[in-house]
Amino acid sequence: MRFTHDTLAQQVRFGSGTVGDALAEVTAGAQRIMLLCTPRESERAAAITAGLPVALAYHDVAMHVPIEVADRARTAAADAQADLLLCFGGGSAIGLAKAVALTSSLPIVAVPTTYSGSEATSVWGLTEDGRKTTGVDPRVAPRAIVYDAELTLGLPVATSTTSGLNALAHCVDAMWGPRADPIDRVLAAESARALRDGLPAVSADPSGLPGREQVLYAAYLAATAFSSAGSGLHHKICHVLGGAFDLPHAPTHAAVLPHVLAFNATAAPEAEARLAAAFGADGAVAGLAALYAELGGVRPLRDLGMAENDIDPAVEAIAPLVPSGNPRPVTSADLHRILSAAWSGAAPGTV
Structure with missing residues (x-):
């Protein structure tokens, strides 16, 4: 038996009903957070992050992360002088945060509300002219993940x-x-x-x-x-x-x-x-x-x-x-x- 196994450096916080306290701890030190989520999740995300220094709540999220969507988010992150990306939702929101981190090296904290698993990988994906390109880069792996099963109760x-x-x-x-x-x-x-x-x-x-x-x-x-x-x-x-x-x-x-x-x-x-x-x-x-x-x-x-x-x-x-x-x-x-x-x-x- 001979193999090489790489493990991502991530903190995983798992517990139903714990998202608020966990987020306060894993975002400690951040001063200008960019919150990324779909418009559908905006109200819930705003309530959960009310006590955090959110400088920009960003909702221009699209499936498969079209390159033009990624470029707009990258510009918005720079304009907001964000020092942390907080993505809330499913694979599309997490994927967009990864696209921003890929070019900015900003750290990511992920709060998944589906079972996509994107938060636990260093895989990014972008779509341009009908072709989806994927890659692997340690910069896009969230440094912390907060799992709270209560956030999935509304998922049909x-x-x-x-x-x-x-x-x-x-x-x-x-x-x-x-x-x-x-x-x-x-x-x-x-x-x-x-x-x-x-x-x-x-x-x-x-x-x-x-x-x-x-x-x-x-x-x-x-x-x-x-x-x-x-x-x-x-x-x-x-x-x-x-x-x-x-x-x-x-x-x-x-x-x-x-x-x-x-x-x-x-x-x-x-x-x-x-x-x-x-x-x-x-x-x-x-x-x-x-x-x-x-x-x-x-x-x-x-x-x-x-x-x-x-x-x-x-x-x-x-x-x-x-x-x-x-x-x-x-x-x-x-x-x-x-x-x-x-x-x-x-x-x-x-x-």
Whole structure:
């Protein structure tokens, strides 16, 4: 056994009902905070940060972080003389804070209200001319994360489900990403176990905290493993789809995941066995299918805004990005089958 594992330097504060006290502590010393959140979250974010030195509340947030949106936020941060970026919300707000930090080196404190996991990674993404570019840079990793499951209580069950399945996609890619190691696989397996228990609990009792705490805990573990392992085949596919066709982030991951898992599982027996055990099933593909069925299924790509004639150009864009260390070789024909099945909603491995 020989591997190198890098761990991000982050403080994680986890506790339901603790966001106010935790924020006061992790932002201590900041004098001019730039608060980034969507307009929908603005009122709640303002109430939670009322006692902090917020110099600018910024709400120009967009999915997939278009470059023009990032440029406006960078200018606003400079004009406000911000010394700390505080992002409140889901992946879009966190992604925008990362885009600002990438060019300014400003520290980030993240308060996630979904299960995207972006707060736990050093991965950034920007979209320009329909192409989403991602990279890894330690400057964009939040120095502190405040997890408070009470902040997710307003997240509808359907949104919670797709956001949680996005976290599960991090688990799967962490099993065989280009830098995957034994530590990543342990974290990913525990995350998958917590998601398997937590997501049905959220569905059964949306106002209860135990299920949401499990999913939030799982989202952190999954993203930590993914940040270390790097983007595998699944994320390469979804980043192209999101950037090129402006598809919703989490639902796209949920639609594609079963098909990538079915494609790779037979060529990665150790990872397959770990995921099967986490799902409490005889096989990883069957376990994931059972979880999807219990959660009511997900929408195929055709229902998310992707046209069938988008499949060919998507394959062309994805093919050069396929990780060389994927458990099995990937041809353009393979990609076409994966996308066709995800587009139509066919059973994994049947197209």
